[in-house]
Amino acid sequence: MDRLPGPVQERGHVENSRYEIRLSGSGGQGIIMAALILAEGAGVHDGKYVSQTQSYGPEARGGKSKAEVVISGKTIDYPKAIQLDLLLAMNQASCDEYFKDLKPDGLLVVDSSLVEQVPTSRSLALPFTWIARKRMGNELVANMVALGSVGYLCPQVSLKGLEAALKTRVPAGTEKKNLRAFRAGVKAAQEVDLSALPPFITPADEEV
Amino acid sequence: MDRLPGPVQERGHVENSRYEIRLSGSGGQGIIMAALILAEGAGVHDGKYVSQTQSYGPEARGGKSKAEVVISGKTIDYPKAIQLDLLLAMNQASCDEYFKDLKPDGLLVVDSSLVEQVPTSRSLALPFTWIARKRMGNELVANMVALGSVGYLCPQVSLKGLEAALKTRVPAGTEKKNLRAFRAGVKAAQEVDLSALPPFITPADEEV
Numbered sequence: 001m002d003r004l005p006g007p008v009q010e011r012g013h014v015e016n017s018r019y020e021i022r023l024s025g026s027g028g029q030g031i032i033m034a035a036l037i038l039a040e041g042a043g044v045h046d047g048k049y050v051s052q053t054q055s056y057g058p059e060a061r062g063g064k065s066k067a068e069v070v071i072s073g074k075t076i077d078y079p080k081a082i083q084l085d086l087l088l089a090m091n092q093a094s095c096d097e098y099f100k101d102l103k104p105d106g107l108l109v110v111d112s113s114l115v116e117q118v119p120t121s122r123s124l125a126l127p128f129t130w131i132a133r134k135r136m137g138n139e140l141v142a143n144m145v146a147l148g149s150v151g152y153l154c155p156q157v158s159l160k161g162l163e164a165a166l167k168t169r170v171p172a173g174t175e176k177k178n179l180r181a182f183r184a185g186v187k188a189a190q191e192v193d194l195s196a197l198p199p200f201i202t203p204a205d206e207e208v
Numbered sequence: 209m210d211r212l213p214g215p216v217q218e219r220g221h222v223e224n225s226r227y228e229i230r231l232s233g234s235g236g237q238g239i240i241m242a243a244l245i246l247a248e249g250a251g252v253h254d255g256k257y258v259s260q261t262q263s264y265g266p267e268a269r270g271g272k273s274k275a276e277v278v279i280s281g282k283t284i285d286y287p288k289a290i291q292l293d294l295l296l297a298m299n300q301a302s303c304d305e306y307f308k309d310l311k312p313d314g315l316l317v318v319d320s321s322l323v324e325q326v327p328t329s330r331s332l333a334l335p336f337t338w339i340a341r342k343r344m345g346n347e348l349v350a351n352m353v354a355l356g357s358v359g360y361l362c363p364q365v366s367l368k369g370l371e372a373a374l375k376t377r378v379p380a381g382t383e384k385k386n387l388r389a390f391r392a393g394v395k396a397a398q399e400v401d402l403s404a405l406p407p408f409i410t411p412a413d414e415e416v
Contacts, residue, residue, distance in 0.1 A: 027252075032244065036262075043264025044235075050264040053287055054244075056251025060258075079261055080287055171379035 016073030019156045020081040023146075024098055025090025025111070027063045030143030034088075035067030037147060037165045038157065042071045045161030051079030064094065071156040088150055089115055090128065090142070104200045109150060111142065120201045124149070126188045132181060141181035144170075148185020153194075159186060224281030227364045228289040231354075232306055233298025233319070235271045238351030242296075243275030245355060245373045246365065250279045253369030259287030272302065279364040296358055297323055298336065298350070312408045317358060319350065328409045332357070334396045340389060349389035352378075356393020361402075367394060 021038065023031045032054055039052035051070045068081040084102045089095035090111045099119045102108060108123035113130040126149055132142035144166070151162045163179065170178045229246065233239045240262055247260035259278045276289040292310045297303035298319045307327045310316060316331035321338040334357055340350035352374070359370045371387060378386045 044268045051261060053259060053261045056258040058255060060252045
């Protein structure tokens with residue numbers, strides 16, 4: 001099981017180039033766990049250089065959650081994300097706040113169960129929380145559903161590496177449940193016609 | 209329950225200054241979980257600026273594990289550790305590799321169950337794994353025992369904040385067990401006479 005060739009890869013992301021991901025949402029959504037698995041998949045199992053960072057400031061008490069993963073084929077000088085290749089927003093507040101940090105050809109991935117206003121059409125709106133609740137019977141695995149989609153969309157990490165990392169990182173006894181959720185997320189992203197996405201981000205209010 | 213006044217604080221660590229910690233050991237020892245809790249305790253509960261980072265490179269396959277926490281009263285420019293104020297080494301290999309990154313007045317904390325050769329007398333050698341195995345009945349909580357000691361020794365984070373972070377971060381159902389281990393670690397560090405430590409690191413082989 002590995003990523004199918006798709007338009008995201010074909011748009012020129014070189015294997016060795018720096019690839020910046022930010023995962024964001026609310027506290028309790030498992031954002032940091034998803035970032036850890038993403039980093040370990042790429043770093044330990046796929047052999048990439050990876051930096052995974054969470055930063056806290058005075059805003060950390062507000063219940064927001066944010067984690068970054070920088071993946072590269074070469075040594076990483078600065079470990080934090082500067083211009084995002086991929087932003088996952090698991091709630092409206094994080095979508096609004098971090099959208100501006102995306103590259104012009106970056107990709108926005110939102111949880112359509114929780115994000116109503118999407119600021120660009122260069123985005124994938126997938127119902128991660130809905131899938132977790134309705135299909136998996138457990139809203140808490142929405143992070144793993146999202147991770148499956150992000151993993152499918154990110155050219156720098158293999159789904160095989162992610163699954164291996166997931167199994168060692170989730171609490172003992174929850175591996176199967178989390179793996180099912182992860183695969184549901186992969187499937188959800190596979191069903192999107194990525195070639196229909198515009199090549200560059202245009203803010204929604206400028207599109208008219 | 210909070211840190212007792214102790215020589216580590218009295219030696220001039222200002223509340224607002226940058227404080228760099230590296231936790232290191234083998235994969236499977238729960239190094240990253242301990243770092244996450246340390247970061248969330250300081251960042252979310254104590255309101256400090258915190259960056260928590262793990263980096264992976266070609267060496268990541270060797271089963272080593274390393275995580276960094278930088279804590280400050282001010283915004284953090286560079287999120288990775290440069291010169292360590294505190295190094296936790298949960299095995300000999302990480303002690304040998306990272307000792308050189310300590311500041312001259314930095315503090316080395318080693319798991320004496322697993323580290324036989326300690327390169328400086330400015331160190332605390334505490335039997336984290338032994339305490340976890342013999343007193344808690346579970347070697348897997350050695351990371352929480354170590355976290356208790358590190359939390360006691362680190363002037364930038366409160367034990368109250370760490371306990372709050374621990375409860376939300378460990379797998380559901382394991383809170384009590386992990387909290388007991390954490391408190392055993394606090395106690396182990398409290399029993400050390402910190403005033404007997406030399407003020408600066410001198411490599412053991414130069415001491416004769």
